Amino acid sequence: MAATVGIAMGQNSDVTTEAAGVVIMDSSLSRVDEFLHVSQRMRTIALQSAIGGMVLSIAGMLVAFAGHLPPVSGAVFQEIIDVLAVANALRVAIVPKSLVDF
Numbered sequence: 001m002a003a004t005v006g007i008a009m010g011q012n013s014d015v016t017t018e019a020a021g022v023v024i025m026d027s028s029l030s031r032v033d034e035f036l037h038v039s040q041r042m043r044t045i046a047l048q049s050a051i052g053g054m055v056l057s058i059a060g061m062l063v064a065f066a067g068h069l070p071p072v073s074g075a076v077f078q079e080i081i082d083v084l085a086v087a088n089a090l091r092v093a094i095v096p097k098s099l100v101d102f
Contacts, residue, residue, distance in 0.1 A: 009026075037096075041092070052088065060074060
């Protein structure tokens with residue numbers, strides 16, 4: 001009840017697979033280690049994209065507030081920031097060399 005994410009091993013029970021946040025079809029604990037590495041990597045990349053996009057947007061707003069960035073250029077700059085954030089998030093699709101500690 002105090003867990004953040006529930007992990008179900010196998011698919012023997014419909015109740016446990018519905019209640020769990022993650023279902024590992026294999027009965028090996030090495031898959032749990034792999035899941036933890038994948039989730040940590042995804043969280044890191046998501047935070048980089050979100051915080052990086054916000055920082056660049058705030059910097060653009062400050063430049064626009066100072067009068068050095070016209071509205072059309074500001075809109076183009078914002079779209080470039082959005083594309084960069086999405087491109088950074090696409091790094092999740094690249095398979096890392098190792099997902100385990102051992």
